[in-house]
Each structure stands twice: as C-alpha cells, then as structure tokens.
Amino acid sequence: MHATRRVLAHLVVPAATALLATLGAATTASATPSQAAAEVCEDICIDDVRAATHTGYDRVVFDLGAGPLPTVTASHSTSPGFMTPGGEPSQIRTLGSSYLYLNFKDAEAGDFSETNPSPELFNLPTVKASQLLWWTSNILGFTPETAFGITLNGPVSRYNVFTLTQPNRVVVDIYR
Missing domain, CATH: 1.20.5 (Single alpha-helices involved in coiled-coils or other helix-helix interfaces)
Incomplete structure (x- = not known):
C-alpha cells in the first residue's frame, strides 16, 4: 500500500x-494586455467627443490624437440638412431648434468612425447631441477632412471654437 x-x-x-x-x-x-493595432491617420485623429454644462454655456470637446492641430470652421444654421462631399443632401438624425456644423480640415475620424457611428446624446441645457456627419481621407491629393454636427435646443447667443494642446483637443463653447 x-x-x-x-x-x-x-x-x-x-x-x-x-x-x-x-x-x-x-x-x-x-x-x-494585448497590443491593439495603433490608429493611423495622415495628420491627426479625432478620438472622442464629450460635453458638459457650465454656468451660462455648454462645452463640447473633441479629443484629438498626436499631430498638428486641424483647422476648424464652424457655421450655425436652423436647418438639419447638410451636403456630403459627394454632393448628396443628408440630414442630422437628432432634431433640435438649431445646429452647429464643424469642419475639421487636416483631421480624420480614425477609429472614432467605427466606435461612434451613431449620434452621441448629451441632453444638456443647450447641447442635445453630436453626430459624425462624414469624413474624407488623404486620397488622390485631397486634404483629409471630417465634419460633425451639433444639435442645439433653445436660444444660442453665440459660440466660440478654439484649440488646446497637452492633450490636443478642439473646444466649442455654446453660450445661452
């Protein structure tokens, strides 16, 4: 035994x-942790969008990756309609009383287009939602460009768009 x-x-x-x-x-x-494939953008990637309310204004922040800051243009409209780069009319999915359209020149949606293809709802006093509208890559010598729409509710007295670094981001303050 x-x-x-x-x-x-x-x-x-x-x-x-x-x-x-x-x-x-x-x-x-x-x-x-597994090594995820690194995001690759020609100039700079738009990685995330977030928003918060403050006394007298709402702030929308677009978090960017590393690289040169994009040129951002903005326009305010009462119409939810916009034109795609191919000339097709389209419309923002989340309706509101007005809209702020942002074009990021020399910036790409990167992985953001895959992880956030739907509108991002915020339901703040003025900012209701943001939506990735379209993006173009650096193809055939064209400059990469990405467009976002911000759905607004209620009165908007003015807005201010500016960039910050460390970390890179585009900030949009929308005043009530």
Missing part, C-alpha cells in the same frame, strides 16, 4: 506540476 502511494506520487506530482505551470503561463499571458 505504501509502495502504491509512492508510485502514484511519482505519476501525479509531475503531472500536476506540469498542469499548474501550463495554467500559470496561460494566466500570465492572458493577464498581459
């Missing part, structure tokens, strides 16, 4: 040790 235990110990202990070593290696390998 004692000999049987010794034989089993010689068989079971190495097998158990090998099994535990394999599980430990698998656990260690899976605990290490």
